[in-house]
Amino acid sequence: MKRLGFWYCVIGVVMAVLIITGSLVSAAQRGPSDEMIKGAYQQILGAADKNGDGKLSMAECTSIFRDKAKKERDCKYWDANGDGTITEDECVSQVRRAAMR
Numbered sequence: 167m168k169r170l171g172f173w174y175c176v177i178g179v180v181m182a183v184l185i186i187t188g189s190l191v192s193a194a195q196r197g198p199s200d201e202m203i204k205g206a207y208q209q210i211l212g213a214a215d216k217n218g219d220g221k222l223s224m225a226e227c228t229s230i231f232r233d234k235a236k237k238e239r240d241c242k243y244w245d246a247n248g249d250g251t252i253t254e255d256e257c258v259s260q261v262r263r264a265a266m267r
Contacts, residue, residue: 197265200258207257222252 214226224241231237242248246256 197261203258203261204254207254220254224250227252 210230211220211222214222214230216226216229217223222244224245227241227244228237231240241252244252244256244260246260
């Protein structure tokens with residue numbers, strides 16, 4: 167009878183670990199909330215949006231970085247539609263895209 171209780175306890179612990187692990191993996195796959203991403207984008211705008219249009223031009227984006235190769239690659243990545251500006255929607259979609267990898 168004691169052995170049966172032991173195995174019930176072991177099974178309960180294993181199930182709890184699986185449930186917790188599944189919850190953590192699921193949360194990690196979702197990534198940050200849209201509000202968090204938009205907040206980060208707004209902070210970047212506050213520092214780099216020189217003309218105050220609510221978007222980052224390629225010149226404004228590249229002014230953030232010191233490494234020339236990195237700034238060109240990163241700014242092109244964030245400009246998802248290739249129109250030369252980075253919007254809040256593009257920022258959200260690119261973070262979501264990166265979280266899905």
